[in-house]
Amino acid sequence: MLYREAGQFKTDYTKDMAVFPILQDRIGVGVILFIAAVIIPLFGSDFLLQAVMTPFLVFALATIGLNLLTGYTGLLSLGTGAFMGVGAFACYKLTTSFPGVNVIVWIVCSGFFSAAVGVLFGLPSLRIKGFYLAVATLAAQFFLSWCFIRVPWLFNYNVSGAIEVPQRTLFGVPITGPNSAPVTRYLIVLAIVIVMTWLASNLIRGRIGRMWMAVRDMDIAAELIGIRLLNTKLLAFAVSSFYCGVAGAMMVFLWYGGAEAEVFNINQSFTILFMVIIGGLGSLIGSFFGAALIYILPIILRFVPAELGVPLHAATVEHLTFIIVGALIVVFLIVEPHGLARLWQIGKQKLRVWPFPY
């Protein structure tokens, strides 16, 4: 009843092409943005901002990055963690070499380094596909992880081999380093994620996105209609790695405050891949759903026994969380193999006809 399009007429092509053609969607997005940008910073505890929302947004951005490659272009990659690492280490080198430039500029610029590396490792994608490509990107993962440990120049010859985030300010307010308030960092992450999500949505709705999807659906047909495969695939790798690189830089600079190479290991790549699959291949909103399910759900589950008054040992809770999250993932994939995004779509469809199902 609430969610009905009756009466909403599109009178020109611009309206027809709008990102959110339905009024209710526009309101919904507005409400979500309002909550994210005003309510949460005002009323959220430091824990919510620092340990829940910031990581969630970082992971969501990385998931969008991988989704552009895997979901939209159909190229499977297992090197996400390493591409995030490239972004983080690039940002560290840039900000320690040029401390005068604002760190936000460097966080965004570090994406270009990641993109360059991504293109390099994306080159084989013209010849190999599917699992074979996944293995080729796995090589990127291992090689880059090795670099992060073995090339001391990358971490400024630090004895412990870790990168530590120096303090940087914006208009005199510390935004990185220990003195920065969680709320400042959250707002910066939020701003970057919103802008980059908006860019991504425009990208996939335009010519480039169409090209990617054509390549995904059938690359020979795509080639026949005049799409240059190598360029398209490399562009997908570049854009995807750019997103992952920015996410990695944000992860270290705006969330962790320091990191060792171990952070960007193969597990990180798998986590992001799972987020893409659970959230829904080829869906932006699915990227957010996937990140939420895999990152936030375990945190929530950890609080449930305590709130219900069941005293459990920390380790038991941890084991239970693993079991429950694992089971939920299986359940979600059985209920809807196309991910949470598809569930969301079905839900919206049902709401449209509610309360008179026909």
Place this chain on the structure above:
Amino acid sequence: MRKKHLVLGAAIAALIGGDFVAPPAQAQDTIYVPLFTYRTGPFAGSGIPIANGMSDYLTMLNERDGGIGGVKLAIEECETGYDTKKGVECYEASKGKKPVITNPYSTGITLQLIPKAAVDKIPVLSMAYGLSASADGTNFPWVFNPPATYWDGASVFVKFAAQKEGGLDKLKGKKLGLVHLDAPYGKEPIPLLEALAKEYGFELKLYPVPASEMQNQSSLWLNVRRDRPDWIYLQGWGAMNPTAVKEAAKINFPMDRLIGVWWAGGDDDARPAGDGAKGYSSLDFHAVGTDFPVIKDIQKFVVDKGKSQVQKEKVGENLYNRGVYNSMLIAEAIRTAQKITGKKVVTGEDVRRGLEQLDITEARLKEMGAAGFASPVRTSCTDHNGHHKVFMATWDGTKWVKSSDWMEPMKDKVRPLIEAAAKAYVESNTGWPKRTEPCDKSS
């Protein structure tokens, strides 16, 4: 039906949301001590006995004395899985409850928390792990790593090897190997060993073990066999240690020349290699076994009453006692803080002062029921470590036996390096706060 769902959903959301928006306030008459432990994950083998020891000692204080100075301790474990991400999450979650101290129990997590400690006013106790440079109290007023740093440990290893070879000058031309976990933790001793190698003319061979290859070290030990180092120092953790000891036994490396850092001295590190591990030594700074009144009290008040997760026969094992030792430092810091401030319920700021004034003498150890359990510990404003003595414990096939006297680290070599490293750390972290905390003169 839909309404029912809504109500249920709202109830759950309220339940969970309550925690996120406003963490429950801690009762005013307790001291909140979070313990970051890991009973899961690849390092659980070493993590479980430590976690048991840590919580058992503090529980014993609660049961026997009603806490410290009449104030009960609120002990809460948080599972990190030795994962930096989860560790930081634990830290953020505990921060709202006003903890008086954090023990990250992982070098990775410690590195993340060091910059936060001064801002959040919660001291970090990284007992004999973490950043060696943080022993410099002038630059790291909120970080403590008694009783010895990794650099002290490595220097004792070199000293011990020299002693067996017949003097430091005999080290010239010898090969000393370092088998280490390829992570910040494992890499910590490298700068000191490099400096000593230059000074005494021995050759330093590095054998890094990536975390993913912890249980698959055969190729590395082939290299060891080729290089034939005279001595090996093992800086491993978790599943890496038993594997290394087993592999060393397999290639017939002389066990009396394989020395582990204190973290490579778990009973389960040596036991799997069977008789092959006989003669393997590791550094240690506290006794093993249950022949101390304090351990007997733990058995009486905690283990026998079923308030512990430990298996009864594992009480008194090396890593269990390590956990007990760690908690002793926490308890003594809180006690000292109460003494300095005269307050019953102390805060993180008070405990920082307590940690800085730690003075656990022989007499105090006896009072604690731990005479002979450890050597006296003393810290100061400038020295947050003390560079205390350690000894060698040797595996006799079934248990660890003390096999050497207490050995002094090469403080004259370690200290300048620490100060230089601390300076470098501060320089590379622009905006690092200058120490403003005044120095207590009470002891």
